Structures are given as C-alpha cells and as structure tokens.
Amino acid sequence: MRTCNVFNIERFATEDGHGIRTVIFLKGCHLKCKWCANPESQKQQSEILLKVNACISCGRCQTICREKAIFFDSEYGYITDSKKCTLCMDCVEGCYRNAREVIGKKYDETELLNEILCDEKYFKMSGGGITFSGGEPMRYYKLIDSIANQMTARGYNTLVETCGYAPTKAFAAIKDSVDYIYYDFKQFDSRKHKELTGVGNEKILENLEWLCQNYKGFLAVRYPYIPGCNGDQDSIHNFFRYMTKLQNVQEIIFLPYHRLGITKYQGLGRKYEMGELPAIRKAELSFLKEEAKKYGLEIKIQ
Ligand code: SF4
Ligand code: SF4
Structure with a gap:
C-alpha cells in the first residue's frame, strides 16, 4: 500500500483551480528555497x-x-x-x-482518500476537487496518480503544485490523471538558481518543456517574485523571453514575496535567510503587466 507524509490538510480553499478545494500538503522537497514559506515541509520525515x-x-x-x-x-x-x-x-x-x-502524519492511500471524501459534498456543489501541494508532491507521484484517477471516476478534479524537480517519468505517470498543474519557475540562470534553492534548474526546465509538449490538461507557470533573488530586470526579462518559446502554458502567475513563514523557522531553530526584506503588495507588481505585454504575454498577479 502506498503511503505519504502529510503535514497539513486545508479545507475550503478557493485560490487555485476550480471550486472549493481540499489541499493536501505533502512533506519532503529536494529544494531549499531561501524564501520558502513552509520550512516545515522540507524534510520528508516528521x-x-x-x-x-x-x-x-x-x-x-x-x-x-x-x-x-x-x-x-x-x-x-x-x-x-x-x-x-x-x-x-x-x-x-x-x-x-x-x-x-x-x-507530519503518515497516511496510506485509503486513509487519505477517506479523509478527502469527507469534503465530497463541497466538491459536488462547487465543481471543485483536491490540490496536492508541498513540499514537493511529485515525490509521491504514484499515489497522486491513483487518487487522481479515483477523483476523476467520481467527477472531481485534481491539481498538483510542483517545483518541477522530479524525474520526467513522474510527470509522464500523472499526465493523464491530473487536471491542472501549477509549475513554479524561480530563476532562469541555473547558477543563481542553485544559490537560491540548492539545485540547478536544468531538470526543472526540461520537465516544463516536456509538459508543454505532452500534457493536455491546464498548465500554469508561477513565478514567486523575490527582490534580490529574481526581481531584477535581467531575471524578469529572461523569464518572459523563455515563456514566449513555450506552447500550451495557459496562465502565468506572479506571486509577491511575503514573510508568513518566519515563526516556523524560529520554531525549528533555523535562521530566516531573507532577513528584514519587507513583504511586497500586489499593487507594487502591476508594472510587470506592462513588461509582459512587450513580449505579447498576459500575466496574473496573485
Ligand atoms: S523531543 Fe523528546 S519528548 Fe519530544 S517527541 Fe521527541 S523524543 Fe519525545
Ligand atoms: S518550554 Fe514550556 S511552554 Fe515552551 S514548549 Fe516547553 S513545555 Fe511548552
């Protein structure tokens, strides 16, 4: 029986995807982004x-x-x-x-599905479903594929939020069962990407390009805008230029930097690497819409 380690289940979420959603946050991630808002998600073990x-x-x-x-x-x-x-x-x-x-709490597939189906009436009335987030949910791609198929059979949808750092075979396994993929893009320059997250971005770009060719569901690319990390002109323009080369990306979303994870760093005894960098308001990023238009792109700021 497949198992996973869940560190949070958020009910009645409406931010991403359709309708009322139950978000399953899975523990474990290869990346260590300096601004990560969920430091408790990074280790796989509880x-x-x-x-x-x-x-x-x-x-x-x-x-x-x-x-x-x-x-x-x-x-x-x-x-x-x-x-x-x-x-x-x-x-x-x-x-x-x-x-x-x-x-962190261990669930096997049946237990997790039962937990999810407690919210079935909300999925039914709103056209909603479940979102797998993390951490990096693609670590558990076989479980995701199986649960997504069971959701589809009941008429509900599944969304995966991913940093993209996983074997391509993991994306191949879920491409027909998962309805939405929200794919994070942090920095085009691989050397800088490694400084910021701990890994280069080659695999991440390769998987994104693979999805653009092979995935038939809804694909959104999300850019967490972090001053001092990827908010400079070069980083933004490299990103837009790259986006013009990709097909089938249906939404580009910018996520302004926030500081909501700080107390969790303290509670784990870890230093918060972003220091005193102030949070950004959505309105401060509206200039990016004009920049995107120069590349023929439309973006959303969330
Ligand atoms: S910190 Fe000590 S008491 Fe607390 S759960 Fe761990 S082993 Fe048990
Ligand atoms: S120091 Fe006291 S209040 Fe703080 S976590 Fe330990 S038992 Fe709880």
Missing part, C-alpha cells in the same frame, strides 16, 4: 515544531524528554534536535501551553 508565540519558556518539555533531544537556544527557545527525537510525543502531551506540535 518533526517537532515549537510554536514560539505560545511557549512561555517554562522548560518542562526539556525535563520530560528521555532522549535529551530538546535544547535551549537563546534566540529561538526550546528547540528539538530531530536526529535525537524519536517522536514519542511525551513533550507534546506534557506542554500545558500546547506549544509543541508534530509536523
């Missing part, structure tokens, strides 16, 4: 997150832990060393403030 705003630094969890996996960090508080932690849950249950949380 881990303990400290909710820094709820913690009163009483130190009880450190006393409880038999593995001596909890250490006090003067900047972040009572952080867990995931190499020592056995996920016994003693500290989670022993914290009176509910300030410790296990990130």
